[in-house]
Amino acid sequence: MSQPGPAEEPNRPHWTVASVALFVIGLLILLLSGLCTAWGLVFAIGALAVGDVSLLAVVLIVGGVPLALGIALVLWGLRLRRRD
Numbered sequence: 001m002s003q004p005g006p007a008e009e010p011n012r013p014h015w016t017v018a019s020v021a022l023f024v025i026g027l028l029i030l031l032l033s034g035l036c037t038a039w040g041l042v043f044a045i046g047a048l049a050v051g052d053v054s055l056l057a058v059v060l061i062v063g064g065v066p067l068a069l070g071i072a073l074v075l076w077g078l079r080l081r082r083r084d
Contacts, residue, residue, distance in 0.1 A: 013081035022080060026073025029066055037063030 040059035047055040 011083055013083050016080065016082050019077045019080040019082075021077070022073050023077030026070050026075075026077055028070075030070030030074060033063055033066035033070055037067055 037059060040063055041056075044056040044059045047053075
């Protein structure tokens with residue numbers, strides 16, 4: 001069997017500087033805010049045991065917005081890759 005030549009290779013996306021920057025920044029925001037949100041959810045679930053729902057709302061609002069921003073930046077960075 002022969003190896004595919006350069007003309008036969010599939011059209012794979014290439015990382016640009018902008019796509020790498022968006023991906024890395026988004027990943028950092030996603031990981032850090034995800035860890036903080038998960039830690040806050042542990043305490044919020046404990047507060048639910050005594051009937052306090054307000055901590056859960058605070059954690060989801062304060063932690064959910066940066067989490068969504070991180071996800072959006074990661075996806076934007078992935079979509080920004082150039083296809084030649």
